[in-house]
Amino acid sequence: MSTATARIVVQATPAEKRALVAKAKALAIPIAELMRRGAKEYQPAEDKDLERLAEAARDAAERSVKSIDDALAYIEASNKRIARMEALRARKGG
Numbered sequence: 001m002s003t004a005t006a007r008i009v010v011q012a013t014p015a016e017k018r019a020l021v022a023k024a025k026a027l028a029i030p031i032a033e034l035m036r037r038g039a040k041e042y043q044p045a046e047d048k049d050l051e052r053l054a055e056a057a058r059d060a061a062e063r064s065v066k067s068i069d070d071a072l073a074y075i076e077a078s079n080k081r082i083a084r085m086e087a088l089r090a091r092k093g094g
Helices: 014-027 031-041 045-092
Strands: none
Touching: 014 031
């Protein structure tokens, strides 16, 4: 069992306090534990937005790489077709 080493006072409106008390009661934990867990897990919206942007950028990069790979494969196949046509024309004397 841990012992508190410092006290933190949190200001709340009566409605906020009622909500915190109700949530702690529903979870069967003390309000202090609810507040510690909430503070530990809190992540500002900006961080979440940055994570979403980074994920979108990764997805876009992966799609770009696939598109480039597809284009290079198409060009390679096209070059082979052209080489075959040129070889056929050269054999025909052309």
